[in-house]
Amino acid sequence: MNRSASTLAAAxxxxxxxxxxxxxxxxxxxxxxxxxxxxxxxxxxxxxLRLLNLPSFGHAAFFGLGAYAAGLAVTRWGVDNVFLALGIxxxxxxxxxxxxAAVAARLGSIGFLLITLAFAEMLRSLAxxxxxxxxxxxxxxxxxPGAGPLPVDLAGPVTWFYFTLACTVLCLLLLWAVRRSAFxxxxxxxxxxxxxxxxLGYRVETxxxxxxxxxxxxxxxxxxxxxxxxxxxxxxDLSALVxxxxxxxxxxxxxxxxxxxLVAIALTFGEDLVSSRTENWLALMGLLYVVxxxxxxxxxxxxxxxxxxxxxxxxxVPQEKP
Amino acid sequence: MTAVLxxxxxxxxxxxxxxxxxxxxxxRQGERRALVGPxxxxxxxxxxxxxxxxxxxxxxxxxxxxxxxxLPVHRRARLGLARTFQITSLLxxxxxxxxxxxxxxxxxxGRADPLRPWSRARAVWARVDELLERGGLTRIRDxxxxxxxxxxxxxxxxxIAVANPCSLILLDEPGAxxxxxxxxxxxxxxxxxxxxxxxxxxxxxxDLVFRLATHVTLLNFGEVVAEGTPAEVRAMPVLREIYLExxxxx
Numbered sequence: 356m357n358r359s360a361s362t363l364a365a366a367x368x369x370x371x372x373x374x375x376x377x378x379x380x381x382x383x384x385x386x387x388x389x390x391x392x393x394x395x396x397x398x399x400x401x402x403x404l405r406l407l408n409l410p411s412f413g414h415a416a417f418f419g420l421g422a423y424a425a426g427l428a429v430t431r432w433g434v435d436n437v438f439l440a441l442g443i444x445x446x447x448x449x450x451x452x453x454x455x456a457a458v459a460a461r462l463g464s465i466g467f468l469l470i471t472l473a474f475a476e477m478l479r480s481l482a483x484x485x486x487x488x489x490x491x492x493x494x495x496x497x498x499x500p501g502a503g504p505l506p507v508d509l510a511g512p513v514t515w516f517y518f519t520l521a522c523t524v525l526c527l528l529l530l531w532a533v534r535r536s537a538f539x540x541x542x543x544x545x546x547x548x549x550x551x552x553x554x555l556g557y558r559v560e561t562x563x564x565x566x567x568x569x570x571x572x573x574x575x576x577x578x579x580x581x582x583x584x585x586x587x588x589x590x591x592d593l594s595a596l597v598x599x600x601x602x603x604x605x606x607x608x609x610x611x612x613x614x615x616x617l618v619a620i621a622l623t624f625g626e627d628l629v630s631s632r633t634e635n636w637l638a639l640m641g642l643l644y645v646v647x648x649x650x651x652x653x654x655x656x657x658x659x660x661x662x663x664x665x666x667x668x669x670x671x672v673p674q675e676k677p
Numbered sequence: 678m679t680a681v682l683x684x685x686x687x688x689x690x691x692x693x694x695x696x697x698x699x700x701x702x703x704x705r706q707g708e709r710r711a712l713v714g715p716x717x718x719x720x721x722x723x724x725x726x727x728x729x730x731x732x733x734x735x736x737x738x739x740x741x742x743x744x745x746x747x748l749p750v751h752r753r754a755r756l757g758l759a760r761t762f763q764i765t766s767l768l769x770x771x772x773x774x775x776x777x778x779x780x781x782x783x784x785x786x787g788r789a790d791p792l793r794p795w796s797r798a799r800a801v802w803a804r805v806d807e808l809l810e811r812g813g814l815t816r817i818r819d820x821x822x823x824x825x826x827x828x829x830x831x832x833x834x835x836x837i838a839v840a841n842p843c844s845l846i847l848l849d850e851p852g853a854x855x856x857x858x859x860x861x862x863x864x865x866x867x868x869x870x871x872x873x874x875x876x877x878x879x880x881x882x883x884d885l886v887f888r889l890a891t892h893v894t895l896l897n898f899g900e901v902v903a904e905g906t907p908a909e910v911r912a913m914p915v916l917r918e919i920y921l922e923x924x925x926x927x
C-alpha cells in the first residue's frame with residue numbers, strides 16, 4: 356500500500372470508530388472504548404519498540420499505576436475532576452517510572468525486557484499484599500469523576516466513549532509529533548548506533564530514560580481510562596498479561612503509528628465474539644499470536660506474509676504467468 | 678603551539694598484562710600525528726583512552742590543558758574531540774542528510790525539542806547542506822547510509838566527525854578497506870578542513886603515513902619505541918626491525 360492509500364485507510368477507519376455510537380449498541384460502544392484503551396497501551400509500547408528497539412515487557416507497571424492512582428483519587432482522595440485525576444495518574448506513574456527508566460536505559464533490548472518485567476512483577480506483588488489499596492481484591496467502587504469545565508456527564512457510555520477517543524487521539528498526536536521532532540530523530544539515531552551518538556556528544560542514557568518516561572505516561576493514561584471504564588482496579592492490571600498484550604498488539608500491527616489502535620479495537624471485538632461461542636477462546640487467541648510469530652521475523656509485513664503463507668499451502672504449485 | 682591532546686604516562690592494564698605501558702604523546706595544534714606499529718601494538722587501545730571509551734589504569738589524559746581522564750565520551754566530544762571508528766559506525770537506516778543533521782545539532786539547543794518538527798529546524802538543515810557541498814556528498818543526500826558503497830560511507834563518517842567545531846580528530850584506520858588512493862583522498866579531505874585542526878590517526882600504509890603525517894609515533898608491545906618527524910623515524914633502525922617481518926611477508 357502506498358502512503359496516500361494507507362493515510363486514506365487510516366482516516367476511514369478513524370471515522371468509522373468516531374461514528375461508532377451511531378450504529379453500535381451500548382455494550383459494543385463499551386467494547387470500542389476498551390479497544391481504545393488497549394490501543395493506548397499498544398501505542399506506548401510501539402513508541403519504545405519502533406523508535407528505540409526497546410521491547411518493554413513491563414508496561415503493566417505503568418498501566419496499573421495509572422489505574423490505581425485513578426481509583427485512589429476518587430475513592431480515597433476525594434478528587435472529582437477527570438482532568439485532575441488524569442494528571443495525578445500520569446504524574447504518579449511518571450515519577451515512579453523515573454527510577455525504573457534510569458536503570459532500564461542502561462541496558463540493551465533483552466536486558467530491558469527482563470528488567471521491565473521484574474519491576475512490573477514487583478509492583479504486582481506489592482499490590483497483592485498491600486491491604487490499604489485493596490490487596491488481592493483490588494480497588495472497588497470507583498466512580499467516574501466529573502468532567503470539570505466540560506458540560507457533559509461522563510457516567511454515560513457514549514460521553515465516556517468520546518472522552519476516551521479524545522484522549523487516544525491526543526496521545527496519538529503527541530507521539531506522532533515526537534516521532535518527527537529533533538528528539539525523535541535522536542532516538543532513532545540511538546537505535547541505530549549508541550556508540551556513534553556518544554561520540555557525537557549525546558548523553559544516550561538520558562534520552563532513553565526520557566523516552567521511557569514519556570511512554571510510561573501514555574500507558575498511565577490508558578490505565579486511568581481503564582479504571583474508570585470498568586470502575587475497578589486490581590493487581591491483574593499489573594500482571595504480565597497486560598504487558599504481553601501491548602507487545603503482541605504492536606507486533607501484529609506493524610511499524611506504522613495508527614494501526615496498533617485499530618488492531619486493538621479489532622482484537623477486543625474478536626475476543627468478545629469468540630468468547631461468546633467457546634470457553635476456550637484464549638486458546639484461539641494464542642493460536643493467532645503463534646501464527647503471527649511464525650510468519651516471519653519481518654514483523655512489518657506480518658499480515659501479508661500470513662496471506663502468502665496460506666496461499667502457498669492451498670496452492671502448492673507455483674502458478675506460471677502466461 | 679598549544680598542546681591539544683596530552684597523554685601523560687598512560688597505561689592500560691588488564692589483569693597482569695599491559696595493553697599500553699607508560700605512553701606519553703602530545704598532539705599540538707595543526708599537527709597530523711600518525712600512530713604506527715604492528716597489530717596488537719596498542720594503537721586502538723590508545724585511541725580509546727584518548728576518546729574516553731576506556732579509562733587508563735594509570736596516567737592522565739588532558740584535552741586543551743584540561744584534565745579529562747575521568748570524563749565520559751560525550752563530555753569529551755563536547756569539548757571538541759571528534760573521532761571516526763575502525764569499523765564504520767554510522768546510523769544505517771537514516772539518510773546521509775539525517776546523519777549529518779544529528780551531528781550538527783549535537784551542540785545546538787534544539788537538539789532535544791520533542792514537539793517542533795525536525796524538518797523545520799532550518800539552521801540545522803542549512804548547515805547540513807553546506808557540509809554536504811563541502812564534502813562532495815550532495816548527490817547522495819537522501820540515500821540511507823546503509824545502502825552506500827563502503828568508500829562513500831567512510832567519507833560520510835569523516836564529514837560527520839567534523840560537522841561541529843572541533844580542535845582534535847581521532848581517525849582509527851580511516852583507510853581500512855580502501856585503496857591507497859581512496860585513503861589519501863579521505864585524509865586530504867580532513868587535512869584540508871582547518872590548518873589548526875590537530876589530527877591523530879592510525880594507518881597501516883607506511884608510505885602514505887610518511888608522506889602525509891607531520892609527526893610519527895611508533896608503538897610496539899604497547900610502548901612508544903620511536904617518535905619524530907617522518908624523516909627521522911624513517912631513518913631509525915628500530916622501524917626496520919619491527920616491520921622487517923611484515924615486509925618480508927608482503
